Amino acid sequence: MSLVNRNLLLGGRTREAFRIPDPLRAGLPVMSFGTALMLSLVLQSRQDVEQLPYRITLLAFIVYFALHFLLRGRISSRRWKQVLNKSPFYLVLGFVLAGWDVLTTKLDVLPLPFVPGLAQILSVMVNDAQMLLISTAYSLRLLVIGFVIGSLIGIVLGVLIGWYRKWSYWLFPVLKIMGVVPATALIPIVMILVPSSFYAAVLLIVIAVCFPVAFMTSVGIANVQNTYFEAARTLGADERFLIFRVAIPGAMPSIFSGIYTATGISFATLVVSEMIGARAGLGWYINWAKGWSDYAKVYASIIIMAVTFSIVMAIIFRVRDRVLKWQKGLVK
Numbered sequence: 001m002s003l004v005n006r007n008l009l010l011g012g013r014t015r016e017a018f019r020i021p022d023p024l025r026a027g028l029p030v031m032s033f034g035t036a037l038m039l040s041l042v043l044q045s046r047q048d049v050e051q052l053p054y055r056i057t058l059l060a061f062i063v064y065f066a067l068h069f070l071l072r073g074r075i076s077s078r079r080w081k082q083v084l085n086k087s088p089f090y091l092v093l094g095f096v097l098a099g100w101d102v103l104t105t106k107l108d109v110l111p112l113p114f115v116p117g118l119a120q121i122l123s124v125m126v127n128d129a130q131m132l133l134i135s136t137a138y139s140l141r142l143l144v145i146g147f148v149i150g151s152l153i154g155i156v157l158g159v160l161i162g163w164y165r166k167w168s169y170w171l172f173p174v175l176k177i178m179g180v181v182p183a184t185a186l187i188p189i190v191m192i193l194v195p196s197s198f199y200a201a202v203l204l205i206v207i208a209v210c211f212p213v214a215f216m217t218s219v220g221i222a223n224v225q226n227t228y229f230e231a232a233r234t235l236g237a238d239e240r241f242l243i244f245r246v247a248i249p250g251a252m253p254s255i256f257s258g259i260y261t262a263t264g265i266s267f268a269t270l271v272v273s274e275m276i277g278a279r280a281g282l283g284w285y286i287n288w289a290k291g292w293s294d295y296a297k298v299y300a301s302i303i304i305m306a307v308t309f310s311i312v313m314a315i316i317f318r319v320r321d322r323v324l325k326w327q328k329g330l331v332k
Helices: 003-018 020-043 051-068 077-106 118-127 130-163 165-178 183-193 198-222 226-234 238-272 282-291 295-323
Strands: none
Touching: 020 051, 020 077, 051 077, 051 118, 077 118, 118 130, 118 295, 130 165, 130 198, 130 238, 130 282, 130 295, 165 198, 183 198, 183 238, 183 295, 198 238, 226 238, 238 295, 282 295
């Protein structure tokens, strides 16, 4: 046996010897979150914080991963692969939460009120649950209205620019110039044009969403292969059929790319717009809590905003997968 083959064989045996078995790997998060819970129960707190919500959250994580470990033979193989794939991340997350709790609530090393512990943040979520729910509902209402209107306008403009040369001649330069301007920079102009704070915020979100969606839609329409249109014309398709049954479906991947970009921009615009003249919403809540130097409430609203953003993105991905199911097996 050559030296190279021997080294490769020994390296493979070494990796196999240090490989963690799948059942044990799936149970690793139980150890990290269990450590965080044990530290929360054993160590004495130096900050006066209600820790019950934090401990219940840790216990919920422990039960969740323990059930996956115990029922590993009854769940689908796809779900089991997802558990194994996410296990290292949650293992590290548990230890990070444990360290955060020790440095804040237990040892009081990190300064208050700027760096509150997770126990304090979760306590705020429980105590201010009603106000946070109302603020989330207001923000979602504003976001959905502005996002839907902006997406529809952006798709229509993108189709016109991508299909008709005259529309492209007049509007595409405007799209390139105004598309790079942040919507939040237009707040003084929007407040003059629309005195109502709610409708001004809606208009800002519409502007933030419209330009990226219109740009990517026009690019997608322009990049559809001519062979598709020639084949449709050969079969007697008119212009309406070419637009709605060939061009728009062919541009759907680019349209969703624009929607992804617009989603992040719309959330940033939402927060800034709610800080100016709004009476409710997560952005208003952050601004209000910052005025009282209650940073635990600021972090609580940021966490809720992150969860809300993740849910919205998950919904968009589901819609994308359903609309573009014809791409399955064609793209990675």
